Amino acid sequence: MSSVVETSLIANQITTRDVSALLDMTREMTRREAARLIGSASAGLILPFATSRAQSKKESAAMLTRPIPSSGEKLPVIGLGTWQTFDVDPAHSAPLAEVLSTFVKLGGRVVDSSPMYGRAEQVIGSFARLQTKTIDLMQVHNLVDAETQLRTIREWEAQGRFRYLGVTHYEAGAFAEVAKILAREKLDFVQINYSIMEREAEEKILPLAQERGIAVIVNRPFGGGNLFSRVRGKPLPDFAAEFDCTSWAQFFLKWIVAHPAVTCAIPATNNVQHLEDNMRAGIGKLPDGKIRQRMIEALAKL
Numbered sequence: 544m545s546s547v548v549e550t551s552l553i554a555n556q557i558t559t560r561d562v563s564a565l566l567d568m569t570r571e572m573t574r575r576e577a578a579r580l581i582g583s584a585s586a587g588l589i590l591p592f593a594t595s596r597a598q599s600k601k602e603s604a605a606m607l608t609r610p611i612p613s614s615g616e617k618l619p620v621i622g623l624g625t626w627q628t629f630d631v632d633p634a635h636s637a638p639l640a641e642v643l644s645t646f647v648k649l650g651g652r653v654v655d656s657s658p659m660y661g662r663a664e665q666v667i668g669s670f671a672r673l674q675t676k677t678i679d680l681m682q683v684h685n686l687v688d689a690e691t692q693l694r695t696i697r698e699w700e701a702q703g704r705f706r707y708l709g710v711t712h713y714e715a716g717a718f719a720e721v722a723k724i725l726a727r728e729k730l731d732f733v734q735i736n737y738s739i740m741e742r743e744a745e746e747k748i749l750p751l752a753q754e755r756g757i758a759v760i761v762n763r764p765f766g767g768g769n770l771f772s773r774v775r776g777k778p779l780p781d782f783a784a785e786f787d788c789t790s791w792a793q794f795f796l797k798w799i800v801a802h803p804a805v806t807c808a809i810p811a812t813n814n815v816q817h818l819e820d821n822m823r824a825g826i827g828k829l830p831d832g833k834i835r836q837r838m839i840e841a842l843a844k845l
């Protein structure tokens with residue numbers, strides 16, 4: 544086993560404070576609700592939630608799914624990011640409990656979270672706080688010392704502590720390095736930025752992920768929220784109705800998840816209405832290649 548210090552860099556986007564907030568929030572729910580939410584799940588990165596209630600099953604029935612290539616396990620195409628949006632004082636986390644429970648009710652299963660600087664103790668602490676022995680997916684944050692971290696993650700995976708492993712980045716400037724790792728390492732997941740305004744992943748990363756059988760999680764699907772500034776006060780193009788799209792958020796998300804290499808997108812929100820809007824992007828028709836191009840052109844004209 545590598546030294547515990549190596550595990551300290553196995554981390555992702557958000558701080559331990561975020562994870563604590565997530566947990567404090569669940570503490571405010573009933574035990575049953577918390578168990579249902581955290582269930583067999585994971586922390587530190589991706590939290591697949593159990594959706595055991597019949598109602599959840601019914602409500603989530605229409606959510607599109609994509610298989611993780613390495614296992615065939617299906618994931619809903621819309622997940623939930625937590626960077627910044629969940630970084631709140633636990634005393635003010637009640638609205639986030641509603642966001643999370645609505646997410647689960649609507650069929651959500653993938654939550655992206657992280658103990659950012661996660662010293663080994665913090666990583667282990669994350670396991671304890673999330674009341675789980677298994678974290679489903681652990682990814683090396685922004686390729687930090689990727690080789691060493693992947694070695695450690697693989698060892699932990701062999702011990703059954705993680706089920707999947709991967710790497711993340713959020714800037715196109717790092718894609719050449721990401722591509723090298725995708726070509727060299729056997730990975731289950733890659734998480735990268737991809738949106739109608741940040742399309743560089745199409746050049747190498749998405750085709751390579753498809754070729755190598757690597758699931759793709761898309762971060763920054765709204766360009767960190769900047770896309771909404773571009774369209775504020777502007778009506779949706781009429782042709783949006785052709786692919787069951789009724790809002791700009793759905794327009795941006797459907798554009799992403801329509802790409803065949805994409806497994807799921809993880810928009811962040813701390814607003815229940817926004818969450819419901821985002822989840823609807825995983826339902827109904829998706830645009831084909833021609834319409835996706837038309838969407839780019841429509842946005843450029845605004």
Ligand SMILES: NC(=O)c1ccc[n+]([C@@H]2O[C@H](COP(=O)([O-])OP(=O)(O)OC[C@H]3O[C@@H](n4cnc5c(N)ncnc54)[C@H](OP(=O)(O)O)[C@@H]3O)[C@@H](O)[C@H]2O)c1
Nearest residue numbers: 624625626713762763764765766767768792810811812813
């Ligand atoms: N590995 C990495 O290095 C890395 C880097 C960046 C991000 N990530 C992950 O990816 C997740 C998503 O990226 P992001 O948080 O940077 O940005 P994002 O999801 O592209 O945008 C989030 C912003 O969009 C707003 N928003 C969400 N849904 C909306 C809706 N339906 N209508 C209007 N506004 C809406 C949110 O505000 P409201 O809260 O008001 O809805 C928030 O300001 C992160 O949270 C994190 O989990 C990972």
